[in-house]
Amino acid sequence: MAKITYIEFGGTEHAVEVEPGQTLMQGARDNNIPGIAADCGGACICGTCHVYVAPAWRARLATRTEIETATIEFASDVQPHSRLACQIKITEDLDGLIVNLPESQ
Amino acid sequence: MNALSPPGVHWDPYDQKYFANPYPAFARLREQAPLYYNEQYDFYAVSRYEDVERGLLDRDTFISGKGGILEMIKQNVPIPPGVFIFEDPPLHTMHRSLLTRVFTPKKMNALEPQIRAFCAKALDPLVAGGRFNFIDDLGAEMPLRVIGMLLGIPDEDLKNAQARVNENLRTEAGQASDYTDHSFIDEGYEEYIDWRAKNPSDDLMTELLKAEFVDETGTNRKLTREEILIFINIIAGAGNETTNRLIGWTGKVLAEHPAQRRQIYENRGLIPQAIEELLRVEPPGPVVGRYVAKDTEFHGQKIPAGSAILFLVGAANRDPRKFTDSETFDIHRRRVPHLTFGYGFHSCLGNALARIEGRIALDELLNRFPEWDVDLDNAHLSSTSTVRGWETLPAYTPKAGKATSVTATATAEEAAAAGAEKWKIVLKTPMGPQEMVMSITRDGDGFTGRIESPMGSENVNAGKIDGETLSWTMEVTKPAKIKLSFEVKLDGDTMTGHAKLGMFGKSSLTGQRI
Helix, strand or coil: CEEEEEECCCCCEEEEEECECEEHHHHHHHCCCCCCCCCCCCCCCCCCCEEEECHHHHCCCCCCCHHHHHHHHHCCCCCCCEEEHHHCECCHHHCCCEEECCCCC | CCCCCCCCCCCCCCCHHHCCCCHHHHHHHHHHCCEEEECCCCEEEECCHHHHHHHHHCCCCEECCCCCCHHHHHHCCCCCCCCHHHCCCCHHHHHHHHHHHHCCHHHHHCCHHHHHHHHHHHHHHHCCCCEEEHHHHHHCCHHHHHHHHHHCCCHHHHHHHHHHHHHHHCCCCCCCCCCCCCCCCCHHHHHHHHHHHHCCCCCHHHHHHHCEEECCCCCEEECCHHHHHHHHHHHHHHHHHHHHHHHHHHHHHHHHCHHHHHHHHHCHHHHHHHHHHHHHHCCCCCEEEEEECCCEEECCEEECCCCEEEEEHHHHCCCCCCCCCCCCCCCCCCCCCCCCCCCHHHCCCCHHHHHHHHHHHHHHHHHHCCCCEECHHHCEECCCCCCCCEEECEEECHHHHHHCCCCCCCCHHHHHHCCCEEEEEEEEECCEEEEEEEEEEEECCEEEEEEEECCEEEECEEEEEECCEEEEEEEECCCCCEEEEEEEEEECCEEEEEEEEHHHCEEEEEEEEC
């Protein structure tokens, strides 16, 4: 299991255990983390699972695919460290990952 | 016949026999011909989830630049720049990126108050009567008004232009359409662009007029008038008919699943997942076409470059490899993405708008009509090769059923005494034969009457006489709340026919005049 911390826009932290193989989006959904809509359910077409990855963790993630880059334009307040949670597969290597959630999806 | 079209496996997008229920044919394709070839119309089709997903994501092999509709691809129709749904990179990437910014979920969700107001305007006048039509009253009204508001085009003008756009978008029932002379531009919108260029507002048209982007030559420029015109035509067409169909399927499918509808009524937090499940089981656009730009293969079978291929979203959404109990409508199922909005770079740009419209429509419907039944005898399913859904779908509430019957309160005995015909009918229901006594009082080509049975005493509704054929409906509350639709033929003192028992199927009946 990997420990993942989701920090809501207001600062509330949720530290949960996510099974490797699941996506960061599924981890949030299965643990009822508020602030991730994930309307399309993981098809990378809606842009409503937008998260900001904490600086220390960015290099550990696979880079954005072309489709993620295209779809993330649906999101608001996109930053260089914006990612779509449905495109990040959790591995043991990501144990300790911290992500911040945007003000709204 | 070969491995790609085994005996007994057939489907094409024009054959009317697949419209009412394409799913058995889709299941045969999925299981027996995962790569299917139709010789008559010369196209390939894939139907399994992972194949549809792969195909829609691979925009280099399966290109959009020759159209997304089978006949368009086959006719090699020239497609002008700006028809972004039928473009490939690099132009598609630029056009799509521009439009992504104006269709963000945040902007679409902000339309909620207006969408609710449009629903209220459409539905409020119908509450007292208890009868409404999912398409005529809501599906053909609300999405159109929302698009009109977004574009800044008055409703009435939009409706006129829309009628022409729909003609363009739609294919003829049961046949391939001729796209060789197809225009992607409707004249109706030109004056608004010119007017809006001089009178900027906060609408989408203004945003498109102002938008700048780097085009394929590396030039930073604004959209041309022609590009904007084409964008608007596509947005208006795509944003209207498909959501209309979603609203129709919402009415039809939830009428068939009253227990789940009740759960949604009591817990509106279930609406988003209910809309996703509706989109999964009845996608308004069940088929997506592409042109095969280079040789490829599925399941070890080759597809040569130059072929047309159809991705069967409607089949993939019910692939048991991906969805447990895949043919069942279940709003509580564990979420797996459906492919109704497509997948990859051409996925539906308006998915956030469609979702918010669908959710609000259902919420506002439930606010006014917690329960309804659909009148399938008077409903009409559209039958074109691009969109599948209801053209008209009348519905009524249980209250309305009762309200219309208070005029005829005489019992069968009293009616018979007053000169009405009296019949003894035996209906062969799934629970065994049911005996009932019916009175019929003719009035021109209609009749009123009453049926008494062990299930209770009910008035007949919508009694019609056509020669020796009589039809009527009746609502019963026991053993379940269902609407029965009868059709019988009279032959002297006997009658034969059948009754449709809501979701319980069809039962035959016989009758004797008494």
